[in-house]
Amino acid sequence: MPAELPLVEARGVGVRRGGRWLLRDVDIKVARREVVTLIGPNGAGKTTLVRVLLGLLGADTGEVRREEGVTVGYVPQRVQFDPTLPLTVARLMTLTSRRPIDAVTEALDETGVGHLLGARVSDLSSGELQRVLLARALMRLPNLLVLDEPLQGVDYTGETELYDLIAAIVDRRGCGVLMVSHDLHIVMAATDRVVCLNHHVCCTGAPAEVVGHDEFRRLFGPRTAAGAAVYRHVHDHVHDLAGDVADGDDRGTHAGAG
């Protein structure tokens, strides 16, 4: 039997804007039943990479391949809807596809916001909106779930619950998940593979493998123990002003370290 093709795969992807490489020579893939988490400092190009993988942004170099007919469930980063457009939660749920009201209610119940079915979207808290958007993405029965900082504004207990839910759904439906997260606690618990991005792939591997590495310890170690979501990005190489690796220490070296 031939090896199963990934749901989405990028090879050597580069995105250049204003003479600066936002992404350079990035390889990443997501297979069925796999949770891949993208971590990295602010402005590292995580959202840019997500948009390239979804086909929302063209890459200047390299290639992106998505499996044909793949159904995407997407929760974008920091969604804010313009209040000039009147919208209820029920209507938001059926934005791009009609669904029976039972299916809508069931999906909302799953993420704990079934009671908000008739609420105005402009009245939701950011945590409630994130739960609604997650319910919306899951209701589409996706093969590929793409979550860009999906649980901003959701409290800690709620977050753990929702990640458990995502894990359960991966088990049940066999979909692949690409997630952008700041929360290392969650990354360790719920991820098959971690990709650390800072314009290029700094290191990648299973959480257990990555954790054992010096570079990862230096990046996240002391903070992870405290369960904190904040970390400082520490490098064994230097980025110049254009975001390029200045000392020529490229991914080949990191492959050993990550």
Add this chain to the structure above:
Amino acid sequence: MLDDFFVRALLAAAGVACVASPVGCILLWRRMAYFGDTMAHSALLGIALGVLIGLGPSYGVFIVAVAVAILLVVLERFAPVASDTLLGILSHSTLALGVVTLALSGNGHRHDLLGYLFGDVLAVTARELVVIWGGGAACLVVLAMVWRSLVAAILHADLARAEGVPVLRLQIVYVVLMAAIVAAGMKVVGVLLVVALAIIPAAAARAFSRTPEQMALLAAGVGVAAGVLGLFGSLWLDTPSGPSIVVAAAILFLASFAAWPAARSSR
């Protein structure tokens, strides 16, 4: 019944409002009122060119409005000025160029010009009425077909595209719809006021709507009411019909504004 010029005027105003106000909702949501205005202001140039090349004024207006919209999108990408500057330049220069071209082509009589600028709905013919209602019905069918995708694309373009909505194609659809409204609305309220007929009813409907569909239907209702009230007002006060319709729409908007707090808390 269609022999009565006033009945024809009422039907023409109602027909245009039925389509203009739902499309006005889209202009409002996308914050593109001034974009619509720029398309409308190019209409005089369309009239002149349409007459010159023998297509007739309405087709000329439609084609030039679409061309200006395309030009705007292209220039926005490449011109070294902000997009509101660009809109200001294009809006007024196409208007001026239209008046100049009309004068050069011998169609620039003062009376005609006023009719183009502020509408001449009392002079609408039975044949024009058929075109307005036929074209209006076609526009509403197209709008209904793309509506769900259009709302999704307006609300969050990335989310819509990721879920398979053809966002670029939809942008073309509503530019074409807007051009059709300019061509039809020119007869009713004139090129200077046609965008008002689109956006004022939409703005009045906002506070009373919970969903985009409610807002579009309510806006159409407010637009028709403004048309009827404005025309009776103009008959009663002997005022120009097009501006009277827009004044009626503005009064309805102010009334909705007054009712806003009550609507907000109950809805």
